[in-house]
Amino acid sequence: MAEAQVLDKKLEGLIGEYTERKITRTEKLLGPEAYRILKGIFTTPTSVVGFILIAIFILVAIFAPQIIPPKANALDPYKIMRDGFGSVPKAPGTIWTKNPPQVPWWYRTFVGDEWVHLFGTASGGWDIFYGVIWGTRTAIKVGLIIEGITLILGMIIGCLAAFYGGLLDTITMRVVEVFQTFPFIMAAMTLSAILTPIIGKGIWPATIALVAFGWMGYARLIRGDILSVRERDYILAARVIGAKDSRIMFKHIIPNAIYPTLVLASLDIGTIVVSFAALSFLGIGTEIGYADWGQLVSFARNWIPQLSTYWWILIYPGMALVLFVLGWNLVGDALRDIMDPRMRNR
Numbered sequence: 001m002a003e004a005q006v007l008d009k010k011l012e013g014l015i016g017e018y019t020e021r022k023i024t025r026t027e028k029l030l031g032p033e034a035y036r037i038l039k040g041i042f043t044t045p046t047s048v049v050g051f052i053l054i055a056i057f058i059l060v061a062i063f064a065p066q067i068i069p070p071k072a073n074a075l076d077p078y079k080i081m082r083d084g085f086g087s088v089p090k091a092p093g094t095i096w097t098k099n100p101p102q103v104p105w106w107y108r109t110f111v112g113d114e115w116v117h118l119f120g121t122a123s124g125g126w127d128i129f130y131g132v133i134w135g136t137r138t139a140i141k142v143g144l145i146i147e148g149i150t151l152i153l154g155m156i157i158g159c160l161a162a163f164y165g166g167l168l169d170t171i172t173m174r175v176v177e178v179f180q181t182f183p184f185i186m187a188a189m190t191l192s193a194i195l196t197p198i199i200g201k202g203i204w205p206a207t208i209a210l211v212a213f214g215w216m217g218y219a220r221l222i223r224g225d226i227l228s229v230r231e232r233d234y235i236l237a238a239r240v241i242g243a244k245d246s247r248i249m250f251k252h253i254i255p256n257a258i259y260p261t262l263v264l265a266s267l268d269i270g271t272i273v274v275s276f277a278a279l280s281f282l283g284i285g286t287e288i289g290y291a292d293w294g295q296l297v298s299f300a301r302n303w304i305p306q307l308s309t310y311w312w313i314l315i316y317p318g319m320a321l322v323l324f325v326l327g328w329n330l331v332g333d334a335l336r337d338i339m340d341p342r343m344r345n346r
Contacts, residue, residue: 037259040338041331047338050330057324061137068130069102078134078291082125083117089303089310092120101130120312122299126289128312132320134291139324142203142276143269149211151265154218155258161219162226163249173223176216185275187213192284201287206279210272217268218261225257267332270325277321293317 041047060067070077083090084098093116100115107115119128161172188209195205229235230253238248277294279285286292296317303310 037335037338041334044334044338046330047334050327050332050334053323053327054331057136057140057327060133061140064133064137066104067106067133069104070134071099071101078138080126080131080134080289080291082289083121083127084125086121086125087123089123089313090117090121090125092117092312094120096127098125119316120310122296122313123302124289124299126296126299128296128316131291131296132293132316135293135296135317135320136324138203138286138290138292139273139276139321142207143273146207146210146214146272146276147265147269150214150268151218151261153211154215155222155254155261157215158219158222159226159249159254162223163230163245163253169223172219176219179213179216182213184213185278188275189279189282189284192279196284201285202290203276203286203292206276206285209279210275214268214272217264221264222257222261225260226253229253229257263332263335266328266335270328270332274321274325293321297321 041051065077068081070079071081081099081101083096083100096115096117103113103115111118117127117129119132121127157172157176161169188206191209191212192205195208199205199208235248235252238252243251273293276285277292277297280290280292280294281298283298286295288295297314300307300310300314303313307314
């Protein structure tokens with residue numbers, strides 16, 4: 001008798017464990033799938049580390065004028081401040097002798113009243129610390145602009161091609177294939193070099209070039225997902241009841257096909273920033289002295305045989321670039337695992 005009562009209690013506990021689950025107000029508001037993804041993002045260790053890195057860079061970009069203020073009469077705050085025009089790089093900790101920036105409160109509190117080159121200088125007197133801090137703004141701005149435009153452009157083209165099919169789909173995919181025959185960085189470099197004499201040096205020639213050759217992957221990916229989704233029963237039911245194409249597209253198809261594209265977009269932000277830095281390193285992107293990590297790395301080209309002595313020219317901007325890309329890649333990898341159907345019940 002006692003064994004039967006114990007067995008009944010165990011069965012009741014098991015039944016309660018698998019049948020009773022409180023649904024929170026947030027889950028009701030977002031829906032079960034969006035809630036599962038959001039919960040996974042903020043509970044997966046890799047995504048948490050990635051978001052911490054991204055948050056640090058965002059805070060640095062926001063408070064760049066407070067971290068190291070530009071000159072009061074500076075026409076462009078993204079122009080790296082320099083300490084004279086010396087040809088030999090100065091080591092970290094060297095006193096800033098010519099035209100130092102205004103000393104902010106945090107520097108006075110933790111370092112002192114006299115500016116020193118915290119990350120040293122490159123040849124020509126360019127201050128590495130200023131370039132790394134203000135280069136964070138350049139990286140975030142360029143990454144979000146290019147990624148946003150390429151994502152929207154690719155989604156529009158891929159959605160229209162997959163939804164309407166036929167001749168439109170055939171022509172669109174042939175255009176995509178033609179664009180993808182060109183090596184990405186070589187094509188972007190060529191177009192950027194063509195646009196620079198027309199537009200002038202700056203972030204826009206490289207931005208336009210990276211957008212022009214960056215949308216095809218999103219178009220192909222979302223096209224494939226929509227071709228699968230549009231044949232499902234709820235889409236056919238929506239067509240039967242007379243729903244408009246726009247409603248079917250935005251209400252039923254895109255919300256159920258967009259997740260893999262968003263994962264790819266999160267992984268591509270780091271790639272875009274590296275590609276932009278590569279163009280700047282080659283001298284095709286921004287003008288000399290612009291606060292861009294690729295520009296800073298390019299200052300180390302003349303000192304490659306002596307990098308053991310002048311290591312700071314490469315290490316500090318290189319570390320910033322690596323950590324920025326690492327943050328986005330960690331978030332993208334976590335999103336990919338969370339959205340994997342095989343991980344859904346884990």
